Amino acid sequence: RSSLVHKNLPTLVVQRFSGWDTYEEKQAYLIEAHAAFADIDPTQYDAIVIPGGRAPEYIRLDADLQRIVRHFFEANKPIAAICHASLIFETMPDLLKGRNLTAYTACKPGVEALGATYVSDSTVHVDQNLVSAHAWPDLPGFMREFIRLLQK
Template sequence: MLLFVKALGGTIRGSDKKIFLCGDYMEDYEVTVPFQPLQALDCYVDAICPKKKARDTCPTAVHDFEGDQTYSVKPGYDFTLTTSFEGLDTSSYDALVIPGGQAPEYMAMDETVIAIVKEFMDSKKPVASICHGQQILAAAGVLKKCNAYPTVKLNMTLAGTSWLEPNPMHRFFTDGNLVSELLARLMDLLRVQVSF
């Protein structure tokens, strides 16, 4: 993609360091769709997971809507981590991305994960959270209002977060340095710009 943009006479700005907070059974689409385009646009991107090292993998899940009362869950792919979690200096990163899926359910109970989220929010660095990723932000006490997949609503309102209906479903919400949902707005918040 980088070569294609350059071949067309374009430029890309925003190659700051981004970090993805990964976990087992995160939603495949929600990690690969932002991760790969950021890399393709010459951004430095790392993926980390509690209790895992560089080159370890996280299995992903694919959630699908097939006419049942809720979504189905199917095995996704193994997502390879780029950096070890232990000893990582998160202060050297410029933005944090939290994919959804099942991973936020247990990652919201990890004290180090909560500390990382608070560090990014306190320093006003961009934080992007997708779908169930809001559970981690609520556990960190940094979420004032949000939207997400509708089944997250009860957890968010019980945490004291003002809920914005995701209607239509592609609606996103931005609050200062925090964005929920929608890849295009995420790219804006992470200061990735392609110009011709």
């Protein structure tokens, strides 16, 4: 459900909840990336989906990813962020100050440190152009709300 880039071969990772308050991960598929963040012109895109899992922990440090994400906030285009995607926002705290979002429960302190309000009473939340969700079990509602944003 997430990707870790290694030599242009993102590794998809299958996450499964183990019955405790955490999950376990197993390697899934290797796929070839079609473009690097440096090659992306965000003005050519209408929306962005930021996946969760382990990838945000690593890719958030990429200046080109920060440039891309910043564009979607500043242009008020639809943004979908699920699970650990909120880690990416920690590199751009000015974008989330005063906003409301949800994320994987363990990300709550990071969301609040951004000056945002962590929404805990719903697993899917929409705040203006940003739809956020806790984790992959919330994908149906998450995508429904994201499609609504796209239709506006």
